[in-house]
Amino acid sequence: MISTKKRIVITSVLLIFFGAAVAFIYYYFFYNEDLNKPLPMTITVDAEDSREPEDIAYRFWFDYMKQYTGEDVSPWKRLTDVRYNKFQLLAGDEAEFAVEVTFWAKLDKGNWSTHHNWGEVQNDGTVKNIQWTFRIKKTSQNKYTLLRIDDISNSVGDLPPVENTYQKEAGIDVPDENNRYRIEKNTLEVTYDNGENWKGVPVEINKLFEGEYNGPKHELMEESYIIKPERTAFIVGGLQHIEVLQSTDQGETWNTSSVPTPFQAIRMRLLDFVSKSNGFLILTGDRTMSWEGNMIFKTIDSGSTWRQVGSVPTERKVTSGGFIDEKLGYVSFGSISRNSQPEVPDLYRTDDAGETWTQVDVPIPAEYKGVFTVAEIPTFDGSQGILLVNQGPNGDFQGGNVLAKFISVDNGKTWSFANLIDPDDVIER
Incomplete structure (x- = not known):
């Protein structure tokens, strides 16, 4: 009992x-x-x-x-x-x-x-x-x-803490620990197993920083390289012409392809592949004060050869750029002010693989004009796009890390404000 x-x-x-x-x-x-x-x-x-x-x-x-x-x-x-x-x-x-x-x-x-x-x-x-x-x-x-x-209630959006895609959209770095590089003793090495094994890359370190680059020499320039098991590539050089150093067998063998450019000295170099065969390279250079040239190159044979396809019709400094697929691409030129109005994003779009470009209207709400000023490169799920606009280098609204989120349903031709992204959870509800 x-x-x-x-x-x-x-x-x-x-x-x-x-x-x-x-x-x-x-x-x-x-x-x-x-x-x-x-x-x-x-x-x-x-x-x-x-x-x-x-x-x-x-x-x-x-x-x-x-x-x-x-x-x-x-x-x-x-x-x-x-x-x-x-x-x-x-x-x-x-x-x-x-x-x-x-x-x-x-x-x-x-x-x-x-x-x-x-x-x-x-x-x-x-x-x-x-x-x-x-x-x-x-x-x-x-x-x-x-x-x-x-x-979009209250115009504030939270970010799921473990969703890497959302973290990336919010501008939060999500490093790929398995596939990464290191520079030690003047040697570039890559790993594909979180550092268990490292393989040397056959390149002179100083060749990775040539041109108009004035940043640190212990870290590679953002978006100037790709490290994935199926493709590893680095931009080498920066004076008059560059090379794409590439391996498709996890560093066992390497090959190079030449990309002649009209620039005497190259500043930004943005490399990306949108499929196994198709890739793009965005180069900027010959900078004078806040002006510089830009040029778009494309490969259709996995990087063996590169063809110049066009340029964006402006000589302002590029802040970021990239392609979504074999046709659709974007280049951001930071912010621009017209007729003494608050600064707005200066973003261009192509839907013919970089041959022609049009300026994108990013409709910043009146209450946020002059706050969100620099467009990032959008992400897409089919024709549905998400565009984040940050506050630029001097932004201080709610700590400076809050972003404005825009959506598109027509392959990024038009955009509409959706809500704010608050990665640090600083906005009072």
Whole structure:
């Protein structure tokens, strides 16, 4: 027989365990809920239905919110009322677009403290000014698919702490420990197994820093090299012509290819491959004060030969550049001011592999003009793009590391402000 005292102890332990389990489930599934878990969603429209982006977005929003409003919904998730304020087209066309929805929701009684981290709960259980961005694509003549939802409430976005892609988007370095280099005793070495083994690279160290480079000589210039198991490459030289030193067998053998340039001295050298065969090289040089030339080169034979394809039509200093695929590329020239107006990003785009370039309009909101000034190179998932704009070298808004995030659904032709990225968690909600 179990004594009454023991039964009380066992019951108490079970209650504590059950309570902890309930708290964990609540936190994991509701406070930290992934808005995109039910996606993708697809709807079919009839011939008489409206095809306006805002109306399509409404259809998705109405269907999506059913998971919170039905009588059979768990009390932990239930909303007793939810109504929209507006739907606003942000970017895109009838084939693919982004729409912002602003709405409010009333939480089920007894669950007012935290719910989905959507915002501040009023005394009556109402959460106001919830803002989401819907990314929608027309997938057939009568069908549309909701691809992604971004929560932009309060115009502040958090970063998942372990997601490297998001960390990279926020400007946080995420080093690849397995594949890296070191310079020791005037020798360049690479590793592919986190330093277990090192292989020497057949190059003179001083050749890696030639030209108009005035930085430290113990670290290679950013984006002037690639270290991956399938391809390792370094830009060598910097006076009148350069070479691409490359290995495709993890440093067992090396070969070089020559890239003649019109510059007497090269400053920036940005190297990247977008496929096994196709790669790009962006060079700048012949700097005079804040002006310099730039030139774009392309290879279609894995770097054996390089062809000059064009240049960006400006002589301002390049801050960053890169290609997304075999056609689409961007070059950033920092910030620019016109007619005594606040500085804005100076970003150019090509969709023909660098032959022609057009300036990109980055619509900085009025309250942030002069704050976010330097565009970084965007990232893409299909035609959906994310562009981050930083504060430049002298930025001091909220400590200087907060970035503005923009989205595109048309391969980066147009961009719309989404929210702020707060990697250091300094902005008060």
